[in-house]
Amino acid sequence: MLVLGFESSCDETGVALYDTHQGLLAHALHSQVTMHAEFGGVVPELASRDHIQRALPLTEAVLKQAKKTLSEIDGIAYTQGPGLAGALLVGTSIAQSLAFALNVPSVGVHHLEGHLLAPLLEENPPQFPFVALLVSGGHSQLMRVDGIGLYQLLGDTLDDAAGEAFDKTAKLLGLGYPGGPALAKLASKGSAQFTLPRPMLTSRDLNFSFSGLKTAVLNLTNNNQPLTDATKADIAWEFQEAVTEILMEKSMAALRETGLDNLVVSGGVGANSRLRERLNAATKRRLCTVSYPRLEFCTDNGAMIAFAGAMRLSAMRLNADQLESNGEQQDYSVSVKPRWDLAELQAP
Ligand code: KG4
Ligand code: ZN
Numbered sequence: 355m356l357v358l359g360f361e362s363s364c365d366e367t368g369v370a371l372y373d374t375h376q377g378l379l380a381h382a383l384h385s386q387v388t389m390h391a392e393f394g395g396v397v398p399e400l401a402s403r404d405h406i407q408r409a410l411p412l413t414e415a416v417l418k419q420a421k422k423t424l425s426e427i428d429g430i431a432y433t434q435g436p437g438l439a440g441a442l443l444v445g446t447s448i449a450q451s452l453a454f455a456l457n458v459p460s461v462g463v464h465h466l467e468g469h470l471l472a473p474l475l476e477e478n479p480p481q482f483p484f485v486a487l488l489v490s491g492g493h494s495q496l497m498r499v500d501g502i503g504l505y506q507l508l509g510d511t512l513d514d515a516a517g518e519a520f521d522k523t524a525k526l527l528g529l530g531y532p533g534g535p536a537l538a539k540l541a542s543k544g545s546a547q548f549t550l551p552r553p554m555l556t557s558r559d560l561n562f563s564f565s566g567l568k569t570a571v572l573n574l575t576n577n578n579q580p581l582t583d584a585t586k587a588d589i590a591w592e593f594q595e596a597v598t599e600i601l602m603e604k605s606m607a608a609l610r611e612t613g614l615d616n617l618v619v620s621g622g623v624g625a626n627s628r629l630r631e632r633l634n635a636a637t638k639r640r641l642c643t644v645s646y647p648r649l650e651f652c653t654d655n656g657a658m659i660a661f662a663g664a665m666r667l668s669a670m671r672l673n674a675d676q677l678e679s680n681g682e683q684q685d686y687s688v689s690v691k692p693r694w695d696l697a698e699l700q701a702p
Contacts, residue, residue: 355428355668358416358452359660360409362445363437363465364491365396367408368656371420371427372664378475380419381657383650384408387532394531402440409448412656427456431663434462435691436492442690454686461663461670462689466493466696468658469620470505472647475661480616480645485608489601489629490621491517491532494562495696496608499618502665503701508608509560516597516623519564523571523593527586537590538626544584544591548574552596560608567596594628602632606640615642625652669702 356379361368370381386404390396417423432449435442446462453460470486473479485508486497494511514522517534524533529540550570553563571593578585605617617637623629624646637644651657 355664356422356426357429357431357660357664357667358413358427359431359463359656359663360445360449361433361465361468361654361656361659362405362409362441363433363435364441364654365390365401366654367405367412367445368654368659369409369412369416370656370660371416371422372657372660374664374668378657378661379422380416381655381660382412382415382419383655384412391531394525396438398438398440401438402444405441405444409444416656424452424456427458429453429458429663429667430456430460431463431659431667432460433465433468433659434689435465435694437465437692439690439692442692443688446690447688450686450688453684459667459670459684460686461666462691463659463662463666464694464696464699465654465659466490467503467505467699468662470497470499470618471502471662471665472620472651472655472658473618473645475651475657476645476648480618480643483614484616484618485605485612485614486618486620487601487605487608487624488621489516489619489623491515491521493621494564494601496560496604497696498612498614501701502662502669503699505696505699507697508612509562509604511562511564512554513563513565514568516562516564516601517621519568519597520623522568523590526568526571526575527581527590534622534626538594538628540587541590541594541628544587544589546592546595547585547588548592550574550592550596552600555600555603560604560611562600562604564597567593594626598626598629598632601629602636605633606636609637609640609642615640617642617644619644619646620652622653625649666702
């Protein structure tokens with residue numbers, strides 16, 4: 355089954371073609387980072403308008419890359435939520451219009467399900483069940499994953515997400531948007547000169563809290579004026595140490611509590627090399643495995659949506675003809691879910 359996937363939930367337009375027999379055939383991405391950088395964050399209206407400009411040229415690019423035509427597509431997947439309403443509407447409208455025109459089934463994919471399943475796009479994919487650490491700009495969650503749509507939340511952030519903490523701390527240090535990669539780069543030039551707290555490290559649950567850490571960084575910057583580049587690097591180093599230690603310890607606790615021995619990491623913060631270093635060492639010590647998506651699939655992309663959609667569409671064995679013969683109609687309506695709890699998902 356050949357599935358075309360669209361991602362447009364925030365500031366990246368991603369389109370990809372996934373084939374259930376041959377795997378990922380092509381993917382293309384346009385990042386709006388430079389456009390939003392001058393405003394210090396994502397401007398939703400600009401994001402929506404840019405998605406409109408990019409979606410069809412990217413679609414043509416992936417079809418050309420894969421040497422496929424629209425008529426060969428068997429199904430369409432699109433990010434239906436959560437995300438920015440206007441941005442989601444662009445991908446959803448284009449996907450549903452195409453699915454209607456081609457008379458093929460379509461499926462609205464949960465953006466976080468896309469992230470969660472992204473490591474399965476790699477060679478030697480992890481097997482179910484596993485513990486997932488999902489660390490993105492909007493989420494920091496630990497989940498038990500027993501299969502497609504079988505997600506049990508084990509722990510969540512009580513305030514800021516890990517990526518959000520990276521972004522806000524980067525802002526405090528005068529780094530650009532997006533802050534995560536910039537802060538990680540600066541941290542590589544720092545060393546252990548300061549001490550920051552490790553919030554919730556010893557709490558007996560699997561929850562996180564990162565907003566206190568951001569306040570502690572603010573105090574450090576206030577107490578070390580004028581901030582030299584070297585001081586900023588040392589603060590960045592300690593901040594990264596604190597966040598990655600908490601993420602590593604909680605992930606190990608989740609493996610212990612569930613009795614599982616596979617950890618899967620996804621989301622933008624999963625690209626952080628210090629986090630990978632720590633998780634690699636800790637899982638090795640415990641004789642567990644850890645899997646990550648390739649770096650470009652840690653952050654938003656179309657491949658993860660095409661993949662998650664293909665898993666759902668093929669499992670549902672949906673096709674428009676079959677539906678019609680059952681007297682049902684494929685739903686081509688355009689509706690988005692800017693807020694959508696992952697726990698609402700069910701197995702296809
Ligand atoms: O998954 P993602 O692309 O978008 C969301 O769905 O949120 O994640 C983006 C987040 C941003 O907060 C960004 O600063 C963070 O991931 N990020 C990183 C790194 N690369 C991206 N954080 C720390 N280290 C990195 N190398
Ligand atoms: Zn994302």
